[in-house]
Amino acid sequence: MTTRDPAGTRNRILDALETLLLEKGMAQVTLESVAAAAGVSKGGLLYHFKSKDALLAGLVRRLGRRTEEQVRTVVDSGQSVAEWYLQNPQHYDDADAHELALYRSMLAAMRTVDGPVDQSGDETDRALFEVLDSWKGVLDNEIEDPVDAEIIRLVGDGVYLRALLGMPPVDAEVYRQVVTRLTGGSSG
CATH class of the missing domain: 1.10.10.60 (Homeodomain-like)
Incomplete structure (x- = not known):
């Protein structure tokens, strides 16, 4: 049966x-x-x-669930959310299956975007806006200064954009120094 x-x-x-x-x-x-x-x-x-829109929105919502699970894991382990957000995706060779799934989902979701993401737009846009906005909230909760939190979010977004475009990663040592500087010396 x-x-x-x-x-x-x-x-x-x-x-x-x-x-x-x-x-x-x-x-x-x-x-x-x-x-x-x-x-x-x-x-x-x-x-x-x-519909195709519901299918694409389903992909983005799954990305949101994967993100929430990963953030819970990071927080429960006592890790810095900022350091996690600043991970260089090209270094996921050693990553666990959850991190790899999240990375793949993020790259796939970004490939659904064909114009500005509008929170009042179609179902896919709304879902992607919610996921991106949730990361902002998590960083704002950890980082006292909202400007520092925004800088970390923007740098993390840039790192993912480089990966999405297939650009070579930043030199590992330079990138470690960037993360250390942005997180107030807590990385390393």
């Missing part, structure tokens, strides 16, 4: 979407291509996601 696993199917669809975005880009993402990559019918995909 076969049991249905809606969460498993839903994640398989989102994994397929993520892979298509990372390997081929947004132009190649259709409901049909995602369904084929996930090994489900188009009707099966539409059962879980009523």
